Amino acid sequence: MSFLGQVRLDELPAIDPESPLPRTGLLSFFYDCENQPWGFDPKDKSGHRILYCKDATRLQRQVTPEEVEDEGWFLECKLVPELGASLPGNPPEFLPEDESDAYYELVVDNASREVSGHHQLMGLPAEIQNPMELECQLASHGLYCGGPSGYNDPRSKELEAGAADWRLLLQIDSEDQADMMWGDCGMLYFLMRKQDLADADFSRSWLVLQCH
Numbered sequence: 001m002s003f004l005g006q007v008r009l010d011e012l013p014a015i016d017p018e019s020p021l022p023r024t025g026l027l028s029f030f031y032d033c034e035n036q037p038w039g040f041d042p043k044d045k046s047g048h049r050i051l052y053c054k055d056a057t058r059l060q061r062q063v064t065p066e067e068v069e070d071e072g073w074f075l076e077c078k079l080v081p082e083l084g085a086s087l088p089g090n091p092p093e094f095l096p097e098d099e100s101d102a103y104y105e106l107v108v109d110n111a112s113r114e115v116s117g118h119h120q121l122m123g124l125p126a127e128i129q130n131p132m133e134l135e136c137q138l139a140s141h142g143l144y145c146g147g148p149s150g151y152n153d154p155r156s157k158e159l160e161a162g163a164a165d166w167r168l169l170l171q172i173d174s175e176d177q178a179d180m181m182w183g184d185c186g187m188l189y190f191l192m193r194k195q196d197l198a199d200a201d202f203s204r205s206w207l208v209l210q211c212h
Helices: 042-047 097-112 133-140 148-152 154-165 194-198
Strands: 002-008 026-031 048-053 166-173 187-193 206-210
Touching (some): 002 166, 042 133, 133 148, 133 154, 133 166, 166 194, 187 194
Antiparallel strands (some): 026 048, 166 187
């Protein structure tokens, strides 16, 4: 898999004291850039990996394996974390219909404040297509969501309630400075269930790719 980036967790408490992430250690994110799985197929589970290292002081820099295809090599960029606002892509249900246009303008204005790419740790995902929590819930439980079959499966009704447990962990935008492109100017979304996040069990994450 290709190395996407790392997050130093000890830098976060000063920015967001209420973050549910561990207070120390390092999160490293990897993705199968050759096949670029979208996340709607249960088989896509093997297309990404998050490694959590509690003690980052003993880590050593590694060379990217030569077997990684050209599209899986990225330029190094330093990310500087800062606290920001994230908004639901669609207006809340309690919002009057005549105020929907104003809400969409607010979402667009908030996204336009991004200096370079809409990269985000935690918060609400900046969806390009549809909400992805139900897709994560069904696909991670073995239902194919690349068509109507998974959503129409009898098990989907039983699993549907669990979609509310899924939270965004990290979204990585297409980024010219890093030579990253996901589909057609899309984004990668790493998601986890809130209970797995509380247990720091990053092996139970799911990844979704959305693009224009």
